[in-house]
Amino acid sequence: MRRTGLALAALAPLLLAAAPAQGQRAELERRIQRRTLQNGLEVIVVENRGVPLVTIEANVRNGSFVQTAETTGLAHLYEHMFFAANSTYPRAGDYLARLSELGADYNGTTSEERVNYYLTLPSDSLEGGLRVLGTALRSPAFRTDELERERQVVIGEYDRNESDPFYHLSTAMGRVLWGNAWDRKNALGERAVILRASPTQMREIQRKYYVPNNTAVIVTGDVAPERAFALAEEVFGDWPRSENPFETDPIPPIAPLARDTAVIVEQPIGNAVVLMLQWQGPGARSDVAATYAADVFSDAMNQPGSRFQRRLVESGLFQGVHVNYYTLNQVGPITVSGQTSPGKLKAALAALETELARVLEPGYFTQEELDAVKRQRVVGTLMGLERASGFAHQLGFWWSVTGLDYFLGYVDAMAAQSPDDLRAYARRYIVGKPRVTGVLLSPEVRRGLGLTTSDLTTREVAP
Numbered sequence: 001m002r003r004t005g006l007a008l009a010a011l012a013p014l015l016l017a018a019a020p021a022q023g024q025r026a027e028l029e030r031r032i033q034r035r036t037l038q039n040g041l042e043v044i045v046v047e048n049r050g051v052p053l054v055t056i057e058a059n060v061r062n063g064s065f066v067q068t069a070e071t072t073g074l075a076h077l078y079e080h081m082f083f084a085a086n087s088t089y090p091r092a093g094d095y096l097a098r099l100s101e102l103g104a105d106y107n108g109t110t111s112e113e114r115v116n117y118y119l120t121l122p123s124d125s126l127e128g129g130l131r132v133l134g135t136a137l138r139s140p141a142f143r144t145d146e147l148e149r150e151r152q153v154v155i156g157e158y159d160r161n162e163s164d165p166f167y168h169l170s171t172a173m174g175r176v177l178w179g180n181a182w183d184r185k186n187a188l189g190e191r192a193v194i195l196r197a198s199p200t201q202m203r204e205i206q207r208k209y210y211v212p213n214n215t216a217v218i219v220t221g222d223v224a225p226e227r228a229f230a231l232a233e234e235v236f237g238d239w240p241r242s243e244n245p246f247e248t249d250p251i252p253p254i255a256p257l258a259r260d261t262a263v264i265v266e267q268p269i270g271n272a273v274v275l276m277l278q279w280q281g282p283g284a285r286s287d288v289a290a291t292y293a294a295d296v297f298s299d300a301m302n303q304p305g306s307r308f309q310r311r312l313v314e315s316g317l318f319q320g321v322h323v324n325y326y327t328l329n330q331v332g333p334i335t336v337s338g339q340t341s342p343g344k345l346k347a348a349l350a351a352l353e354t355e356l357a358r359v360l361e362p363g364y365f366t367q368e369e370l371d372a373v374k375r376q377r378v379v380g381t382l383m384g385l386e387r388a389s390g391f392a393h394q395l396g397f398w399w400s401v402t403g404l405d406y407f408l409g410y411v412d413a414m415a416a417q418s419p420d421d422l423r424a425y426a427r428r429y430i431v432g433k434p435r436v437t438g439v440l441l442s443p444e445v446r447r448g449l450g451l452t453t454s455d456l457t458t459r460e461v462a463p
Helices: 012-018 024-031 074-081 094-101 123-138 144-162 165-184 191-195 199-209 225-236 288-302 307-314 342-358 367-383 388-401 404-408 410-415 419-429 443-449 453-457
Strands: 032-036 042-047 053-060 105-110 115-122 215-221 261-266 273-280 320-325 333-340 436-441
Touching (some): 024 032, 024 404, 024 410, 032 225, 042 225, 042 388, 053 388, 074 105, 074 115, 074 144, 074 191, 074 199, 094 123, 115 123, 115 388, 123 215, 123 225, 165 273, 165 436, 215 225, 261 443, 273 342, 288 419, 307 320, 333 342, 342 436, 342 443, 367 410, 367 419, 388 404, 436 453
Parallel strands (some): 042 215, 261 436
Antiparallel strands (some): 032 042, 053 115, 053 215, 273 436
C-alpha cells in the first residue's frame, strides 16, 4: 500500500509560540476538539487552514495484542482487505475507483496495539471521504478473490522481511523476551496462518473489534470543526454500538522474563557484529510515570556528548550505540543496540555492562543535561505536528495505546522528570534485571570467535 507524502501547514510553531514548555496541555486541549457520539465513537478534529487538504483517519484498537497462535497476522491481513469491496462498492476495484475520484491518497498500517486507515484529500471532498471511509469500516464484503490477492501481497511482505538479517535478530529476541505472549507482539504474523486465513475469520475480527465504541475518527487540516462533527454524526451516528471486546475477552497479562537468556543469529553480514539487549519495560497504563522517565532516560543516553556515548563510542568499542523505549499499553520493550567488530565484542559487552550499572550513581545524569534533552523532546514532539496528516497519525497512536489524555499531558509530565526519576526507572527495569542478549553475525565470524550463548549470559564488567 502507498504512503502519503503530502505536506500540510505547520501547527507546531503556533504551539511553541503560544505556551511555554510547562503548560502545553492547555494549548493542546484548546486546539484538539473532541466529541463522543452516543454509540461510543470518538471524533477528534484539529483545524489547520494552511493548505486546502484534510486527512481523515480511522483508528481501531486492534493489532497483534489481540492475537493467539491460531490468528497471528490476521489483524495485518484484515488491514490489507480494508480498501476492497463492501456493500456500497460491491465489485472488485470499485472502492479504489471511488478513492481516485475523490483525489485521495490513502494507506493503512498495523502495529501491536492499533490499526489505522487514512485518506488525505482536497478539503472540498471531506464529506465524500468520511462516507467512503465509513462504508469500509461498517460493511466489508471480504470477497474470496480479493482475499487471495491480498494474501499474496502480505506473503510478499513476509518474504521481504525474511531477506533482512535484522528481522531475524529482532524476531529471535522477541520470541524469547515475550515467551508465550510472542503472538501478541508479532504484527507481521506467521506465514502458515496467513496462507490458511478465511473470509469467516475476517468477519469475526470485524464483528468483534470494528465497532464504534472501539474506534476513533480523526479529521485534521482545512476543516471547520463543527462541520466535521456534524458530518461524523450523519455518517456514523446510526452505527450500532457493541459490547466492549476487552471486557468480554480481556487481554491476559504478559509473564515476566524469569532469567537472563541469549540468542545468536547467523546471517551473512560480513565482518560486522550487532549486539542487542532487551528488557521488558513499563506498560503505559500500569506504570505511567515510568514511561515518561524512560523517554527522558533514552534521550539523555543518546546525546552525542553523554557519558554513555563517550565511554562506549568515543572509546572505539562501538561504532554506534542507541537506547530506546517503545511505549505500549501491554508492556513496552527497552532496547540497547550497537555495532562493533569481532575483536572488540567481548570488551564492548563488558563496557556496556559497566556503563549500565553506573547510571544508578548520583551525578550520572545532571539536571542541566535533562533540561536540554527535555527541551529537545518538546520541540521534536510539537514539530511532529507540522503536517496535518502526521498529526492525525500521532493522535491515533496515542488514542489507541494510552488514551488521548496521556498525549495531552505528555510534555508537561516529561518536563517534570528528575535525575532521581531516571535512576528509579533504571533500577526497576534495567540494572540487574532479567534480559535477552542477542548477537547478529556471520557464520564465519562466529566460528572464528567460538561464541556460545553462555558467553553472553555471563555478566562480566570492564576492568
